[in-house]
Amino acid sequence: MSIKTNKLFFFILMMALWAIFKLNFVIFRETRIASGEGISLFSVHVPLFLSLLSLWMLIFFLSQIKRNNVIEMAMIGVINFIFVILLITLIFSVHKVYDADYPFARITPGGGFWLMIFLVFTTLSTYKPNRNNRFYWLTVCLWYSGLLVFILLLVTGSFNELSLLKEYQNKQDRFIQEVFQHLFITFTAVISALILGIPLGIIAFRKKWITTPVFTFLNFVQTIPSIALFGLLLVPLAYLANRFPVLRQMGIAGIGNAPALLAITLYSLLPIVLNTYTSLVQINQEVIEAGKGMGMNSLQQFWGIQLPLALPIILTGIRIATIQALGNTTVVALIGAGGLGTFIFQGLGQAASDLILLGAIPIILLSVLTDLFLKILIAGLTPAGLKRDKG
Numbered sequence: 001m002s003i004k005t006n007k008l009f010f011f012i013l014m015m016a017l018w019a020i021f022k023l024n025f026v027i028f029r030e031t032r033i034a035s036g037e038g039i040s041l042f043s044v045h046v047p048l049f050l051s052l053l054s055l056w057m058l059i060f061f062l063s064q065i066k067r068n069n070v071i072e073m074a075m076i077g078v079i080n081f082i083f084v085i086l087l088i089t090l091i092f093s094v095h096k097v098y099d100a101d102y103p104f105a106r107i108t109p110g111g112g113f114w115l116m117i118f119l120v121f122t123t124l125s126t127y128k129p130n131r132n133n134r135f136y137w138l139t140v141c142l143w144y145s146g147l148l149v150f151i152l153l154l155v156t157g158s159f160n161e162l163s164l165l166k167e168y169q170n171k172q173d174r175f176i177q178e179v180f181q182h183l184f185i186t187f188t189a190v191i192s193a194l195i196l197g198i199p200l201g202i203i204a205f206r207k208k209w210i211t212t213p214v215f216t217f218l219n220f221v222q223t224i225p226s227i228a229l230f231g232l233l234l235v236p237l238a239y240l241a242n243r244f245p246v247l248r249q250m251g252i253a254g255i256g257n258a259p260a261l262l263a264i265t266l267y268s269l270l271p272i273v274l275n276t277y278t279s280l281v282q283i284n285q286e287v288i289e290a291g292k293g294m295g296m297n298s299l300q301q302f303w304g305i306q307l308p309l310a311l312p313i314i315l316t317g318i319r320i321a322t323i324q325a326l327g328n329t330t331v332v333a334l335i336g337a338g339g340l341g342t343f344i345f346q347g348l349g350q351a352a353s354d355l356i357l358l359g360a361i362p363i364i365l366l367s368v369l370t371d372l373f374l375k376i377l378i379a380g381l382t383p384a385g386l387k388r389d390k391g
Helices: 003-021 046-063 069-097 111-125 136-155 163-170 172-206 208-223 226-243 245-249 257-281 285-293 298-335 341-350 353-381 384-390
Strands: 024-029 037-040 106-109
Touching: 003 046, 003 111, 024 069, 024 111, 046 069, 069 106, 069 111, 069 136, 106 163, 106 353, 163 172, 163 353, 172 208, 172 257, 172 298, 172 341, 172 353, 208 257, 226 245, 226 257, 226 298, 257 298, 285 298, 298 341, 298 353, 341 353
Parallel strands: none
Antiparallel strands: 024 037, 024 106
């Protein structure tokens, strides 16, 4: 292992020890907004405390050994075992801390739990399955084993007494509605940006005089804070809705979906236009000349040569725009457009941390899953020749 990697795992070990000895593992609240009482991991269960301590020390020891297939599998197995132990300890702590005298009590994972979860996934990300490993599929199964255990515990109701799950149970119908609203705004805006952005990128490539004005405007839009952009859109949209009743009947108004979709679309344009333009600029002109030599006209060159070569970079722009839009859509709750940001802002207003997490965690999961799906799609659509060049 390199010195840099040794320092990384030493830092991870120090953070794990800090989480174990200094931070609260769970927090008990008499009500959802009451100040909480922190409970340490040692107070929850001494054997589990010692198990986690030993396993983090083992992780550090394994990180000092020269990496090979067996060490990689051992490291992935141990870190997933830590994850499972953390989940079991959390479930155990809920049953130990729960007090029937407080029917509205809430039990929340503390800083120690969240820090160790972060360290688990940080460590796991440095040991991704390697296709050169002859035990590749076994390594993949090990890599996802902790996640599978978590899903199994979740669907069997093992976490139902946690405050976050209680918030979900109280708002289940509203939660599902806001998830779909969040996805509707995000993907409608990205598709709109796609329809506008790809042609605009092609025009900027072909007509050099328009390149600077286009990117100047799109860069300027990125500098405008979302709240300010909503304010700028409110007056003209409200005027149009009052001036033309048909627009009002279509749902155009100063607040709600219309300014939300327009703002997220504007924010999504830059990565799509920029990547489209860049992908066309970097195509080797010798390839274009070869197409001309074969008798291909401009349209045939575009569809047969330029677009296939540019597609991976264009898709990367769409990926960036989509992840950015999932985050930006959080703010549209402030103008009555709904989405998962509704729970975040309600939680901030009520000082209810679990209500904030009810909105924040799904946004993070949606972003991660969408990013993973689009990466797989990009890899599948990248021409074999480009893959060999990168390799």
